Amino acid sequence: MAISRISSLKRTQQRMAVLFILPALAVYALFVLYPLAMSLWGSFFLWKGLRMTEFAGLSNFARLFVFPSDARLYGALWHNTAWFFGIMVFQNGIGLLFAWLLFLRDRGAAFFQSVFFFPAVLSPVIVGALWRLLLAPGGVVEWALNGLGLHHGSLTVLGNSHTALGVLIAVDAWNWMGLPVLIYTAGLRQISGQIFEAARLDGAGNARMLFSIALPLLMPALGTLTTLSFINTFNQFDIVYVMQGVQGNPSYATDTLVTYFYRLAFGAEGAVGITDIGLALALGTMLFLILSIGTLLMLRFFDRRTVQL
Amino acid sequence: MSAMAIPGRPIISRQLARLPGWIVLVLWTAAVLLPLYILVVSCFKTTAEIYDNRLGLPASWAFDNFVRAWTRADLGHNFINSLIVTGGAVTLTIVVSAMAAYPLSRYRLGWNAIMLGLFLSGIMLPIRLASVELFTLMRNLGLLDSLTGLILVYAAIRIPFAVFIFANFMRVLPSELDEAARMDGAGEVRILFQIILPMVKPAVSIVAIFTAIAVWNDFFFPLIFIFDDRYKTVPLAISVFVGQFRTDWGLVFASLAISMAPILIMYCLLARQIREGVGAQGGMK
Numbered sequence: 001m002a003i004s005r006i007s008s009l010k011r012t013q014q015r016m017a018v019l020f021i022l023p024a025l026a027v028y029a030l031f032v033l034y035p036l037a038m039s040l041w042g043s044f045f046l047w048k049g050l051r052m053t054e055f056a057g058l059s060n061f062a063r064l065f066v067f068p069s070d071a072r073l074y075g076a077l078w079h080n081t082a083w084f085f086g087i088m089v090f091q092n093g094i095g096l097l098f099a100w101l102l103f104l105r106d107r108g109a110a111f112f113q114s115v116f117f118f119p120a121v122l123s124p125v126i127v128g129a130l131w132r133l134l135l136a137p138g139g140v141v142e143w144a145l146n147g148l149g150l151h152h153g154s155l156t157v158l159g160n161s162h163t164a165l166g167v168l169i170a171v172d173a174w175n176w177m178g179l180p181v182l183i184y185t186a187g188l189r190q191i192s193g194q195i196f197e198a199a200r201l202d203g204a205g206n207a208r209m210l211f212s213i214a215l216p217l218l219m220p221a222l223g224t225l226t227t228l229s230f231i232n233t234f235n236q237f238d239i240v241y242v243m244q245g246v247q248g249n250p251s252y253a254t255d256t257l258v259t260y261f262y263r264l265a266f267g268a269e270g271a272v273g274i275t276d277i278g279l280a281l282a283l284g285t286m287l288f289l290i291l292s293i294g295t296l297l298m299l300r301f302f303d304r305r306t307v308q309l
Numbered sequence: 310m311s312a313m314a315i316p317g318r319p320i321i322s323r324q325l326a327r328l329p330g331w332i333v334l335v336l337w338t339a340a341v342l343l344p345l346y347i348l349v350v351s352c353f354k355t356t357a358e359i360y361d362n363r364l365g366l367p368a369s370w371a372f373d374n375f376v377r378a379w380t381r382a383d384l385g386h387n388f389i390n391s392l393i394v395t396g397g398a399v400t401l402t403i404v405v406s407a408m409a410a411y412p413l414s415r416y417r418l419g420w421n422a423i424m425l426g427l428f429l430s431g432i433m434l435p436i437r438l439a440s441v442e443l444f445t446l447m448r449n450l451g452l453l454d455s456l457t458g459l460i461l462v463y464a465a466i467r468i469p470f471a472v473f474i475f476a477n478f479m480r481v482l483p484s485e486l487d488e489a490a491r492m493d494g495a496g497e498v499r500i501l502f503q504i505i506l507p508m509v510k511p512a513v514s515i516v517a518i519f520t521a522i523a524v525w526n527d528f529f530f531p532l533i534f535i536f537d538d539r540y541k542t543v544p545l546a547i548s549v550f551v552g553q554f555r556t557d558w559g560l561v562f563a564s565l566a567i568s569m570a571p572i573l574i575m576y577c578l579l580a581r582q583i584r585e586g587v588g589a590q591g592g593m594k
Contacts, residue, residue, distance in 0.1 A: 009491075010417075012497075013412065013416045013417075013418065014418060016412060016416075016497045017412035017413075017416050017418050020408045020409060020411055020412045020497070020501075021408070021409045021412060021413065021424065023404075023405040023408060023409070024405040024406055024408065024409035024428070024468050024472065025409065025424075025427075025428075027401075027405060027461060027464055027465045027468060028428065028431060028465050028468045028469065030446075030465070031443065031446070031461055031462050031464075031465035031466075032431055032434060032436055032439070032465045032466060032468075032469075033431070034442075034446070035436075035439035035440075035442035035443040035446055036434060036436065036438070036439040036442075038439075038442040039438060039439045039441060039442045042441075042442065050441075050444075050445055097333070098333070098334065098337065101330040101333060101334055102334070104327075104330065105327070105330070108334075110580075110581070110584070112334055112338065113584055114576075114580045114584065115338050115341055115342065116337065116338075116341060117580075117583070117584065117587070118341065118345075118576060119341060121522050121526075121572050121575075121576050121583070122526070122569055122572060123525070123526030123527075123528065123543075123544045123547075123568070123569075124526070124528070125526070125528045125544040125547050125548055126526075126544070126547060126565050126568060126569055129547055129548070129550075129551045129561065129565055130344060130348055130565055131344070132551060133551075133558060133561060133562065134344055134347065138360065140347055140363050140364075143363050144363075174340070174341070177337070177341075178587075179587065182584055182587045182588045183587065183588060185588065186587075186588030231433060231435070234435075235435055235437060237437070237529060238528050238529070241528075241532075241548065242528075242547075242548050242551060258437060261437075261438065265440065265441045266533060277441055280441060281441060284438035284439070284441075285438075287435065287438055288435060288438055291433075291435050295433060
């Protein structure tokens with residue numbers, strides 16, 4: 001009796017489970033898994049407009065690396081890489097300093113954390129548009145720099161191909177600075193106070209405690225941040241689009257892999273603006289591989305360096 | 310650098326040693342708040358006044374820019390679209406994800422781990438790269454230029470994270486909860502929505518907050534799926550305004566202020582939950 005009741009419960013549960021999981025699985029599979037799988041598959045075919053024609057092997061991939069695509073591809077790859085390292089230093093590095101300063105103070109942490117994180121809940125479109133106005137020629141930043149005697153005349157940092165990318169990285173760091181601050185402070189609070197107590201009694205200064213004690217124990221937090229920053233910077237699109245246009249102006253100096261992908265896929269590449277779906281999908285597949293392999297390597301790297309106490 | 314290293318010193322010099330740290334923190338606070346302050350005061354200024362009086366308060370608190378942004382630039386319409394899409398996507402994500410997470414975290418099915426893994430793999434998938442095939446799919450389903458289409462895509466993207474959060478919270482509830490209800494003859498649907506879901510309210514609010522922020526702010530999918538002005542959402546409209554009203558700074562500033570208002574209000578009310586939610590997510594991986 002008891003056994004049959006249990007097995008009937010099991011059967012009911014199997015049936016109910018399928019019914020309960022189905023809506024989420026259907027939406028997720030139809031709008032995420034299916035298009036992603038089809039995009040990877042389609043990158044090995046020739047395309048006529050939005051229609052897949054015949055199998056093409058790796059020829060789309062080969063075309064990525066030759067004229068006229070090669071310059072765009074290497075440019076975008078370099079910009080994304082520079083963006084990643086820029087964010088690691090200016091966002092995740094300075095963020096660690098902020099988190100450490102807040103950790104050492106018993107008052108005000110919640111206030112500063114809330115202020116620092118606020119830009120992160122805003123749309124990158126709003127952040128980009130705001131900074132575009134502030135940094136425009138005749139804008140308030142130009143006025144302030146001229147007033148302080150740090151600069152003369154019209155400010156054209158966004159129109160200058162030597163400075164534009166750096167400015168976008170800085171705007172992105174401004175946008176997301178709160179993220180490392182929150183993640184590091186949560187990590188620091190998990191470290192037992194006795195460890196810091198003991199180090200202090202041994203005469204360790206604050207800098208020493210940060211680098212020799214806190215940092216090794218913050219490896220999981222650093223791993224999360226590195227992985228997230230990697231994924232976000234290699235998906236960078238919004239800020240570039242709003243501040244510099246989809247061409248990554250000036251003269252492709254701020255072009256990224258996703259803006260290049262967008263132009264190939266939705267027809268804004270070149271003067272005539274025709275799409276090249278085969279090339280777009282090959283670029284997408286390559287980016288997918290970069291992201292997957294990069295993420296896996298990073299997770300493993302930080303897993304091995306995690307210190308257990 | 311600060312007092313922790315020098316416990317023996319008197320309080321005044323201890324506070325003095327902390328000064329550089331405080332200055333750093335205050336400087337970044339200014340770096341965050343000053344642009345937002347300029348944004349707010351510029352909303353009330355004419356374009357000429359924005360040039361003449363950079364940092365000061367406006368001569369008068371006129372709502373002219375807001376009115377023009379809301380009506381002439383038709384931001385009001387975009388605002389309602391964004392509210393519908395955000396509300397729809399949050400509701401759909403919560404309902405279907407809670408339903409999926411319940412059996413996956415509380416039944417012994419034999420295939421829980423595989424199914425959960427399939428959902429979790431979606432947390433990091435770069436869905437933008439699938440946008441060509443997604444576009445074709447949406448066109449074939451008649452979901453281009455449609456708020457329903459956006460709601461479905463956003464729900465699909467947010468389901469993995471939501472299932473992950475719900476499953477983590479539901480797993481730790483005592484099994485007596487549903488067993489007792491089952492003895493009393495309650496159906497599985499009732500157990501989920503009347504017993505389990507009220508017990509995981511923090512999970513519901515985490516999912517609601519982060520889904521709402523992500524959906525309200527998204528720009529990429531409206532950009533590729535919405536062509537008709539009637540269905541544009543706020544971020545898409547803003548990206549157009551920045552070029553279209555390039556010389557009308559007051560109007561653009563006012564549009565930015567309007568579009569961040571709902572997020573600002575939510576942030577002021579829920580800052581603590583958001584801080585803790587982000588910190589906890591960082592620790593989980």
